[in-house]
Amino acid sequence: MYELKWLYELIIILYCLSIIGYFIDFIQSNRKANRIAFWLLSMVWGLQTLFLLIQMLGNSEFPISTIYDGLYFYAWILITFSLVINRLFRIDFFIFFTNVLAFFLMVLHIFTRASANATEQSLRLVSELLVTHITLAIVSYGFFTFSAIFSLMYLLQYRLLKQKKWNKWLLRLGDLGQLDSFSYIAVVLGTPLLLIANILGVIWGYTSSDEFYIFDSKTIGSFSVLIIYLVYLGLRVVRGYQGRAMSWYNTGAFLFLLVNFFLFGTLSNFHF
Template structure:
């Protein structure tokens, strides 16, 4: 990516301060810390967006051509959606849990970049079709991430209620019904995006001059991920399942998504 090392390090620093603020609020219910953390995170989003725009101007393409760029874009999606969702639904702790993961991705990105071979020839995007395929897939992963976080919060809330631990965390985690509904809505939004992304990916594979294997590990894994989340929707809509069972299923589904993204991606012949 474009070498704005000072800007990237500044983003990491501001991101870290934001997480500290949210952690203070998480422990002490400090609304002032929460507000400061929110505006710091908003600053992170602005700087991340400027970084992406700088990449686009420098290379005249969307910077998602390697796994390193993909991690950065994934983190940007999490920051963007978490700010929007927090404003729309005012769900305490959601923005904290989401951006713990986002910060991890940012740090992982900078370390993988530092350890990569400088002479490595990264896969370049050859058509707008491929750009659309990758972008939609990453956005769908963002929705599935949010869904998993809502499910995690549901399971935590469920456990506190079961153990009759009545404290301020119980109220701030959110209503069980609301968390269950938001988790479901995130999957509903993510599934069609992943479906379209997979279809476009196959079309690109058969129309491009690059080597394409329909039985590639990442290709098959992406369709399995889609099948797992379609099963979630079928259990929810057709069978009427909800609550703790679906929260557990959703968490396991996201774990498989991570396996597909990191493990199957590294074993793939042409995916990042």
Template sequence: MIEMSLTRINELTILVYALCVLLYFIDFLNNNRKAKVTAFWLLSIVWLLQTIFLFTRMFETGRFPVLNVSEGLYFYTWVLVTLSLVLNKLIKAEFIIFFTNVIGFMMLAIHTFAPSQYESAAVSSQLILELLFIHITMAILSYGAFSLSFVFSVLYLIQYNLLKKKKWGKRLLRLEDLSKLDHMSYVLIVIGVPMLLLSLILGVVWAYLKLPNFHWYDAKILGSFTVLMVYSFYLYNRIVRELQGRAVAVWNTASFLVLLINFFLFGSLSQFHIWNS
């Protein structure tokens, strides 16, 4: 009973932490104060849940829980979260805070879903299944964000061509203005990229725990990281090179084609992926 309760605390922590990392990514890119404040409070909740877990383990074992790899990993994650909270208040270091919490999320996922720490085989199997469920759900949500972003980019290109050819009419009036289409496409990618990153982290953790012959060169793994890279390059062009408009809309459209290739072709070539069945 206690083991399952602690497991549920960790699963809740994972979900809150994922949302926190997403908001820190938005703040990292856009210097969004609302996202930063919300992320700070979510990180505080993560810290509180982790602290409850640590004290419960201390009460259960009668010692400070750092005497094995699993316990040490959890305490390491707690330290990262604590340092992130302190840095958040002391300095403006969005880059450091975001990537620190990406590492923290990865370590917490490994600790939470590693079967070796659970006495019950049933609990261990259930956690592995739930890890897979979270991984797939986050991947699909990120793909949904990319799909909507693709729609906005296509509408942008249609609007752009209509204006360039000076074709005024009802079709033009029914479309949003170019700046809004461009902005919405960008916002959806800002949401999709960190969500896909977290999904891939959970997917790799699942593969290491579940598969006896896990290979990084599997078609689905390479394809998924390629999708992450092409959309990250979109953000690079948008933020660092300050490209907007038609150029990034075309790149976004091409990126969506890469996504489709990964989803349908690489999924069928994968040796283990769940969608291959």
């Protein structure tokens, strides 16, 4: 199991990149992102199949004897069918949501299989899961910070134009359309990372030896942040809102993110 740790890590990295690609295509109808995501997912399928073959040759049996092996095979089935459907039909919503579920099952298998043996190795895996959860959450917060900065620049630029203050600051702030677009793209990149981080956080909570509460202040706050940014994307994509209104919304969302990071973290029973 531990000898194949590098294979697990490579699968997770490629799968994360694939989901992000499908998410970008889901939001923006970006066919280039869709093609890249497809080939990344194909690589994930190839590595998963390699692992199954190694398990079959090493144990002389099909690796589905435990619930953990069953989760892995379930994820492999979902990925296999999503690849086939992706080549035969264009059902992007189905592909995206199917692979979010398959990723959840994949991570659940990888970081909980060893815990059944209660070994030191399982503790290492759980620790790595926590590190991955925190890293992805912080990276997503970085994207949301960039987005908020672009939104604030948009609001300042909008005010200068409204007051007809034509000066050097007007030129250095940038074009309104460009600022609005950059702010939106940053949220598109940050949201799937936060989604993955939250999923990993819940899995870590239920598989670690530490006391975990699903209704902990930081847990609720993290999912609230995710919902707020999903609403932002819904307003942009479905309702077509943009510009000043969405810049104000994005600024408010970032303020809530800061409250979650600094206040809810101190009130939490197990978060730092």
